[in-house]
Amino acid sequence: MQGTKSSGVGNEEPAEGGVIERSPKQRLLDAVIDHFATDGLADQSLRRIAEAIGSSHRMLLYHFGSKDGLLLEVVREVEARTQARLAQMAEVTDLRSDGVIRQMWSYVTDPELAGFERLFFALYGRALQGDPATLPLLRGDIEHWLDANVALAADMGTPAELVRTHSRLGLAVVRGLLLDLLATGDRAGVDAALEAFAGSYEGRWWGAKAGAVGS
Secondary structure, three states: OOOOOOOOOOOOOOOOOOOOOOOHHHHHHHHHHHHHHHHOOOOOOHHHHHHHHOOOHHHHHHHHOOHHHHHHHHHHHHHHHHHHHHHHHHHHOOOOHHHHHHHHHHHHOOHHHHHHHHHHHHHHHHHHOOOOOOHHHHOOHHHHHHHHHHHHHHOOOOOHHHHHHHHHHHHHHHHHHHHHHHHHOOHHHHHHHHHHHHHOOOOOOHHHHHHHHHO
C-alpha cells in the first residue's frame, strides 16, 4: 500500500488554497506509515524503521516513547484517515446509506490496507487482555467512530434517538466482517454478508429505515 495513493491511507488534501503545516512528530508519523505501506509491518525494530525513513532511533523514542507507542499512533492515524474518507464518500453518494456502506467496505477491504488492519486487531486484542502498553487504544475508540457516524447520519435527518444505535450496528458489522476476512480469506462470503447488511438500507435514508427498526 502506498501512503499517497487515493485508494490507500494517504494524507487528506488541504482545502483549495490552504496549506497544512505538520509538526515534526506528524511528519515522522507520515513517513512511518508510508514506509509500512511500502515495505510491510513484520519484524521491524525501531532502529530499522528509523533508518528506513531517514531518522534516528532516538528521535522516534523522543516523539513516541516506545515501539508500542509508535504503533498505537500509526493505528490511530490510519483510523482518523479512514473516518475522513467516510465523510468524503458520503458527499459523493448523496448521503444514501447503502451506497456509503458499500463504498466504505470496498475501501477497508483493499488488500493494501490489510497489514494495518492486522496491526489494529493485534493491538486491540492485547488491550482487551489488559496490556498497559496498548490500553490507550481502547480509550474513546468506539466513541470516536460513533461520533463520526452520528455526525454523518445527522445530515441525513436521522432522529437523534435512533442514529446512535444504527451507527453502532454499522461499526460492529464492518469490523466483524473485516476480522472474518482477515482470518478466513473468504472474500465472496464476507462480501455477501456485507451486501445483505447494506441491502437492508437500500434506497432509504437512515431515518426512514431506523424508524422501522427502532420502533
